[in-house]
Amino acid sequence: MAATMKNVEEIRTRVILEEFGVKNVHTTDFPGNYPGYDDTWDMQKFQKKFSIDIVNLDESSIEFDMVGIDAAIANAFRRILLAEVPTMAIEKVFIYNNTSIVQDEVLAHRLGLIPIKADPRLFEYRNAGEESSEEEGSEIDTIQLQLKIKCSRNPRASKDDSDPRELYLNHMVYSKDIKWVPIGNQADVFGDSSIGPVHDDILIAQLRPGQELDIIMHCVKGIGKDHAKFSPVATASYRLLPEITLLEPVEGEKAERLKGCFSQGVIDLEDVNGTKVAKVVNSRLDTCSREVLRHSDLKDVVKLGRVRDHFIYTVESTGILPPEILVMEAIKVLMAKCQRFLNELDSTDMD
């Protein structure tokens, strides 16, 4: 295909979705690739083109657009949100008594996955050094929790009851039964914002009369790279903004079928001189299923693509930190990584 002016713009700025593949996936705007274009890094140009637009924000999730940045950096933010923003989670489980039907290791695994509402920025990482002498852990790097519950028969239940909720007391162990045990000066520092699981209604185990759980748990700070329980997001993902271009006017019954090929709200039928003409109204809603390319008479009418530098992020938090704080922490983690290597470069240059 000849690299005409319009074509070059398309190669540089769009990812094309075709019937049997995707074209122009890689970033090519590096200096020297295109004659007549100056692609050298220019902070002023970047700042002019860059923008963020918050679409939706509530306590547990955020949806925002990031425009004018490259996929390498956008992906770095996503990877950091999933795996390198630290949180607190239960790491050591000291089981003093477990007569329930759930095995010790299964119970410990379940406890580890419970999200703990404690601001990880106020804690330190536990020293990876000698573990034997530091079983207790200090107040700056450990949160101690306790789960002590015993199931018994309900004395007030009638004789012919069969519902476990009537017959037994404490037969379902929920995360609200986990109590925080402050160590050191934690009671003064965190007194008002009580530390505990984010959700109260996570079912941990089921008991019957006579069975009991007596467990002490230590929470430490960690990152998702180490174990997925430390990941602060339910998920963090992004997609590129879809772009649908109609190459020729589509009318009548063909327009109705074209409308049906895309998600609802993407294509609208306008009334022009009595006939219905298709028009692209909101390509952002499209899920890019490429259904239109399965119809032989419709596939040459449409050009499907994505805008290369427009990222629509969706970040859903597990509740430990608000989602906007999570995104800001992720950006700070990337800055810290750069700083680490810059310091290393500087220190070796001094030698």
Next chain:
Amino acid sequence: MAVEGEKKTVLEMIQADGADEGCVTFVLHDEDHTLGNSVRYMIMKNVDVEFCGYTITHPSESKINFRIQTRGGIPATEPLRKGLNDLNDVCQHVLNTFQAKVNAFKEGQETSME
């Protein structure tokens, strides 16, 4: 020319004997595509760089081999330093913009609720 930290190395430089300072392979420890790809992008945007690429030598080891070749005899540490600084500035700008937009959004929400 290995660069030592106290106990753990963070960054090493490996240079072929006889070659000039412009062609160096850096070994970055405890890193993966997160930093590798983004730094590679920033360094590729530098006109003085003739070649820039990174590999993860083995998925079980968390280190990357980062190779930079410059034109014109420029030492390879310079584009690396510039790339890291530029990435730092990009992140700072993204952070500032994001913070401003979040505050504006929250204020907009508050005024619409009153």
